[in-house]
Amino acid sequence: MKQKKKLLILGGGYAGVTLIHALKMKDFDITLVNQTPFHIVQTEIHRLLGGAAHEEDIYFDLEEFCEKKGVSFICDKAILINDKVQKVICEHGRELKYDYLVIATGALSLFPHQIENIHAYSKDIKVAQHLKNLENEFQSLLKSQEKEKNIAIIGGGLTGVEIALEYASRLKKLGISATQCSISLIEQFETLLPGSSKELILETHDACDKAGIKRYHGNFVTKIENNNIYLSNNSSIPFSMVIITIGVICEELHFQSEIQKSNKNQFIVDKHLQVKGFENIFAIGDVAYFETDEGSVLLPTAQNAKQQAKTLAKNLENIVKNKPTLEYKYKHKGTLVDLAKNEAVGDAFGVQFHGNSAYYLKRTVNAMHTRIFK
């Protein structure tokens, strides 16, 4: 009998688990390596912080998932790819051999050193322990005697907006007024959701204003110190608790050979999702730097991670069958922004959605992802 090829997948996030779900198992002997025992549904993190979702909605057991799929699971952190001998070295000393390697290790929150003292406040919402710490901080804040409490969110992109609105809704449900505890949302560009459509921006501004969120636009943060956020116009915003959501960067994952990476430590992939210069190594999701035919770089989103995983599943099968591989083509299906209180706004498949219908559509998209664990 022909021996199955060893396929090693690093990272059990959106890209990694979608790839496993899409692959035909008979072609490969698959091992998934993830640094934690669970998959995190990151697109629901804001709802966990806001108390609208629970841990069981966010964390999914990877060992159980792999067992159902007939895949081996290793809970460890990959630290070095020795491409010369086709092995991955892990933090706990494991050496894992591969015929094909898929890097799907995602990204972490960005805490740029240009913001003075930022590292004292660098709780990453993508890390389970930090999410727990933020919840503890929120609970302590509720109990504290401080008079004018303020939760500050730095970064007015999708993540920051959704977190601010969920916290506002949570405080309201707890009967805490905006004077007792305010929420500040700070964005360096002139509007929230920079780069989005005018309608989406206006509707989001309106939702924030109605929720009593203080919006600060047009100045960047220069320093965070002694519970004050300093802005480039020399003003400052006092805070009791701060969350920073100003972008993402990939953690360094070393290669034995020289390798070209983006300025966010992403692996540069070609149209077939192959890491440039390495025939049997692929990268998908946030960790992959992919340039479209039009010259734009794909943003780190779950929808891109899942689409890339599906294309790569077909390509890996084609490779073992000596068939040509497909070029990856990203299809933007839309953007939905949660506005808390069972409301959302955005577009999907070219149609605008608002309020309740947008909210349920967003939950459906999420359920379509999590059903792969059932």
Ligand SMILES: Cc1cc2nc3c(=O)[nH]c(=O)nc-3n(C[C@H](O)[C@H](O)[C@H](O)COP(=O)(O)OP(=O)(O)OC[C@H]3O[C@@H](n4cnc5c(N)ncnc54)[C@H](O)[C@@H]3O)c2cc1C
């Ligand atoms: C609050 C929030 C809301 C969002 N909302 C949306 C949305 O509405 N729509 C959308 O499309 N996108 C959204 N995103 C972005 C989306 O979540 C990411 O783009 C997506 O998670 C990327 O998937 P991935 O598989 O590339 O990486 P991840 O999901 O980050 O998974 C990477 C996995 O690799 C593991 N890992 C990392 N390094 C190693 C290592 N060295 N060894 C072993 N394992 C490792 C990690 O533990 C993790 O399990 C949101 C993100 C956040 C934080």
